[in-house]
Amino acid sequence: MSSPILKLIAQRIALGIILLLAISVLIFAGTQILPGDVAQAILGQSATPESLANLREQLGLNDPAYIRYFHWLGGVLTGDLGTAMSSGQDIATSIKGRLWNTLFLAFWAAIVAVPLAIALGLTAVRYRNGWVDKLISGLALASTSFPEFFIGYLLVYFFAVKWQIFPAISTVYEGMPFGERMQAIALPATALTLVVLAHMMRMTRAAILNVMQSAYVETAELKGLSAFSVIRKHAFPNAIAPIINVVMLNLAYLIVGVVVVEVIFVYPGMGQYLVDHVTKRDVPVVQAVGLIFAAVYISLNIIADIAAIVANPRLRHPK
Amino acid sequence: MTDGKAKSTPLLDIRNLRIEATVYPPGEAPKTITLVHDVSLTLEKGKVLGLIGESGAGKSTIGLSAMGYGRGGVRITGGEVILNGRDILKGGKEGFRKLRGREVCYVAQSAAAAFNPAHRLMDQVVEATLLHGTATRAEAEKRAIALFKKLSLPNPETIGERFPHQVSGGQLQRVMTAMALCSEPDLIVFDEPTTALDVTTQIDVLSAIKDAIRDTHVAALYITHDLAVVAQVSDEIMVLRHGRLVEWGGTRQIIKEPRQEYTNALVSVHEIEHAEQNPGATPFLSVKNVTAAYGGGQVKVLKNVSVDIYPGQTLAVVGESGSGKSTLARAITGLLPPEQGTVTFDGRPLANRLADRPKEDLRQLQMIYQMADVAMNPRQTVGTIIGRPLEFYFGIRGRERDRRVAELLDEIEMGKGFVDRYPAELSGGQKQRVCIARSLAAKPKLIICDEVTSALDPLVANGILKLLLNLQQHEKVAYLFITHDLATVKSIADSIAVMYRGEVVRYGSKSKVLTPPFDAYTDLLLSSVPEMEIGWLEKAIKGRRMASAGN
Numbered sequence: 001m002s003s004p005i006l007k008l009i010a011q012r013i014a015l016g017i018i019l020l021l022a023i024s025v026l027i028f029a030g031t032q033i034l035p036g037d038v039a040q041a042i043l044g045q046s047a048t049p050e051s052l053a054n055l056r057e058q059l060g061l062n063d064p065a066y067i068r069y070f071h072w073l074g075g076v077l078t079g080d081l082g083t084a085m086s087s088g089q090d091i092a093t094s095i096k097g098r099l100w101n102t103l104f105l106a107f108w109a110a111i112v113a114v115p116l117a118i119a120l121g122l123t124a125v126r127y128r129n130g131w132v133d134k135l136i137s138g139l140a141l142a143s144t145s146f147p148e149f150f151i152g153y154l155l156v157y158f159f160a161v162k163w164q165i166f167p168a169i170s171t172v173y174e175g176m177p178f179g180e181r182m183q184a185i186a187l188p189a190t191a192l193t194l195v196v197l198a199h200m201m202r203m204t205r206a207a208i209l210n211v212m213q214s215a216y217v218e219t220a221e222l223k224g225l226s227a228f229s230v231i232r233k234h235a236f237p238n239a240i241a242p243i244i245n246v247v248m249l250n251l252a253y254l255i256v257g258v259v260v261v262e263v264i265f266v267y268p269g270m271g272q273y274l275v276d277h278v279t280k281r282d283v284p285v286v287q288a289v290g291l292i293f294a295a296v297y298i299s300l301n302i303i304a305d306i307a308a309i310v311a312n313p314r315l316r317h318p319k
Numbered sequence: 320m321t322d323g324k325a326k327s328t329p330l331l332d333i334r335n336l337r338i339e340a341t342v343y344p345p346g347e348a349p350k351t352i353t354l355v356h357d358v359s360l361t362l363e364k365g366k367v368l369g370l371i372g373e374s375g376a377g378k379s380t381i382g383l384s385a386m387g388y389g390r391g392g393v394r395i396t397g398g399e400v401i402l403n404g405r406d407i408l409k410g411g412k413e414g415f416r417k418l419r420g421r422e423v424c425y426v427a428q429s430a431a432a433a434f435n436p437a438h439r440l441m442d443q444v445v446e447a448t449l450l451h452g453t454a455t456r457a458e459a460e461k462r463a464i465a466l467f468k469k470l471s472l473p474n475p476e477t478i479g480e481r482f483p484h485q486v487s488g489g490q491l492q493r494v495m496t497a498m499a500l501c502s503e504p505d506l507i508v509f510d511e512p513t514t515a516l517d518v519t520t521q522i523d524v525l526s527a528i529k530d531a532i533r534d535t536h537v538a539a540l541y542i543t544h545d546l547a548v549v550a551q552v553s554d555e556i557m558v559l560r561h562g563r564l565v566e567w568g569g570t571r572q573i574i575k576e577p578r579q580e581y582t583n584a585l586v587s588v589h590e591i592e593h594a595e596q597n598p599g600a601t602p603f604l605s606v607k608n609v610t611a612a613y614g615g616g617q618v619k620v621l622k623n624v625s626v627d628i629y630p631g632q633t634l635a636v637v638g639e640s641g642s643g644k645s646t647l648a649r650a651i652t653g654l655l656p657p658e659q660g661t662v663t664f665d666g667r668p669l670a671n672r673l674a675d676r677p678k679e680d681l682r683q684l685q686m687i688y689q690m691a692d693v694a695m696n697p698r699q700t701v702g703t704i705i706g707r708p709l710e711f712y713f714g715i716r717g718r719e720r721d722r723r724v725a726e727l728l729d730e731i732e733m734g735k736g737f738v739d740r741y742p743a744e745l746s747g748g749q750k751q752r753v754c755i756a757r758s759l760a761a762k763p764k765l766i767i768c769d770e771v772t773s774a775l776d777p778l779v780a781n782g783i784l785k786l787l788l789n790l791q792q793h794e795k796v797a798y799l800f801i802t803h804d805l806a807t808v809k810s811i812a813d814s815i816a817v818m819y820r821g822e823v824v825r826y827g828s829k830s831k832v833l834t835p836p837f838d839a840y841t842d843l844l845l846s847s848v849p850e851m852e853i854g855w856l857e858k859a860i861k862g863r864r865m866a867s868a869g870n
Binding site: 218 | 482
């Protein structure tokens with residue numbers, strides 16, 4: 001019974017894997033095209049030709065590019081992301097904590113932003129074209145239109161400097177108590193919420209309004225359901241696919257697009273890590289972070305696709 | 320029930336109802352139009368009142384006013400709607416919500432669209448009952464299953480677990496009736512409940528609705544444009560036109576002794592005399608053993624079909640939806656290349672694929688569609704639309720083109736004033752006429768008419784059929800006339816092909832096909848066409864030899 005749906009899901013996952021491999025090739029090729037030599041960069045100006053040649057041999061830089069690619073890919077697949085040039089540390093170990101921090105921040109921002117956006121969207125539809133709708137849309141659009149650094153500094157100015165409720169710098173460390181950690185991320189999470197809110201809210205509103213024209217919405221109204229029940233029970237389930245799509249896009253943004261917010265609040269996440277190492281021209285780290293971001297982006301989009309497939313009763317319950 | 324008392328206080332008493340809407344014509348100031356002009360009606364408990372009229376007559380608007388509902392900006396601006404002794408218009412939003420789904424329920428024209436695709440049927444059927452707290456879930460489901468049985472739905476115990484897309488259109492319409500009956504209302508508004516169904520399915524649904532009304536003693540407003548249908552279920556009939564009352568009387572009086580000229584026109588519609596022409600010596604278009612399929616040969620929709628079309632004559636193709644009628648047209652025009660078989664035109668084979676056919680072949684075969692409004696570019700004027708084939712096929716331009724367009728407009732009985740109009744400014748019948756003119760402009764030998772009158776009101780459809788017959792005499796054009804409506808077939812065809820599940824089950828001249836003995840399917844099809852006669856429904860159900868495909 002569910003074989004067509006399983007087939008569709010398997011197709012999506014297979015496509016995602018192929019896409020990810022293609023991106024890994026791109027990332028690898030991109031870093032190869034960049035000028036400069038890793039061995040030279042590690043040893044610095046004072047390197048002798050012998051030591052350079054030795055290190056090249058040691059790093060396998062004399063091998064053809066495709067062998068180095070598979071070598072790198074093999075490492076990635078077994079959890080070995082290589083060694084950072086600037087610090088000589090193992091990349092996988094340093095990324096672990098950073099990735100955890102980024103996910104922590106994104107998680108709490110999403111926990112607030114997604115339900116809030118959908119609730120605001122539903123409310124806007126309930127009072128469509130009235131002042132409530134216009135107020136919600138206006139505020140949401142305004143918060144999106146401000147650049148995120150501006151929102152960040154506004155929050156810092158009021159909540160950290162003027163009223164001193166939350167810290168301006170979101171320092172977190174391992175073993176930090178949960179309460180303190182939450183207090184530390186309050187401002188960056190708020191900034192992120194404000195940035196992604198409008199997009200999801202507007203899409204929820206548009207998707208549901210589209211469904212509100214349907215005959216089954218009239219049927220529900222003629223059963224005597226209240227306006228809000230009609231939207232929640234009859235319109236929303238049929239508008240879920242586009243909403244999930246835009247939610248997932250924004251979740252991906254919360255993970256891969258938080259560079260600016262992390263830098264403003266000096267939050268030790270992936271974005272800051274990436275920016276630090278781009279300035280140091282640390283190619284292996286940039287490769288590793290790029291690949292992780294691509295993986296996050298693709299997986300969330302696969303989840304959106306699968307959710308849209310599963311949400312469709314025609315596919316879930318074929319004739 | 321005490322009859323005397325029920326008569327003194329009617330269930331529904333609508334007095335001087337006035338309904339208005341604001342329209343926003345492009346480039347003009349918004350204006351208020353009146354849709355219903357001071358209409359009054361009363362309905363006793365357990366009785367059925369048929370509301371009949373063409374589109375725009377205000378029948379749905381009046382029906383919905385019994386629930387205090389106005390579609391898309393429609394407002395009730397005057398009069399009283401007294402239901403169970405109180406004026407519901409004074410109850411406010413809260414009052415409407417309490418009576419909708421409780422005292423008055425609604426059955427929509429297209430149940431397929433009116434059921435929510437995301438929920439199981441049972442959840443939707445019992446929703447109103449649970450909302451108004453008249454029964455527990457278990458009681459409501461038991462009641463629903465009993466109703467499914469009464470409406471002779473297959474697998475009444477389990478059909479509620481299905482989703483709307485898993486159930487056929489005719490069955491959905493009956494589930495919708497069960498949904499309306501489930502909360503045991505006093506009144507049900509049936510809004511064209513069988514119009515979207517095949518004729519063979521319509522008769523089943525109609526009979527199920529009639530039995531359910533009789534057994535549950537619910538009163539009903541039955542809205543339709545088909546007088547023969549409403550005559551089967553109604554105690555009284557009200558004829559409406561342009562939002563005004565034309566005539567109101569008992570069913571027998573309305574169909575047998577109509578007092579108004581307009582009612583008479585409605586009753587006598589469909590009666591076109593068309594003498595059958597004998598087939599000529601050689602057909603100009605022959606379809607030979609054509610088999611066609613969708614999905615790369617997976618779903619065979621045409622099986623070994625052979626028909627001939629003679630110059631200047633009409634071949635009518637009849638059958639239910641899904642019987643392959645339109646696919647036959649697609650195979651002939653090359654839109655769906657046949658897998659096997661050939662189409663010969665003027666003694667030579669036509670290329671299977673549309674892309675392989677020369678312009679001259681394209682010109683000879685033209686099409687007219689059911690939905691005239693989506694078959695025209697909304698941003699082109701009538702003149703441009705009709706002029707396009709003249710430029711494309713003949714290279715006629717400028718003044719000569721304008722002269723031909725004027726001639727064509729004349730032929731379709733529309734004046735010169737329409738040249739600069741846009742499709743949105745035309746009525747449904749006028750749009751279809753423009754499509755006819757567009758196809759005639761190519762001077763084709765054959766016009767394929769795909770359900771061209773199905774979306775039109777009976778009187779307008781009648782005008783279109785007369786026009787097509789006149790044009791055939793002048794222009795010597797042949798028609799392949801696809802329809803599910805047998806009355807239309809009788810008035811226009813010279814020969815008939817009856818299709819059933821992709822096959823031609825009966826084929827020949829009109830007189831031959833319509834003369835007994837019939838095969839089982841043709842018999843079912845013919846006996847399912849509603850007749851303007853009280854008691855026809857019971858007789859037709861009794862005389863059936865096979866069940867319709869919709870079940």
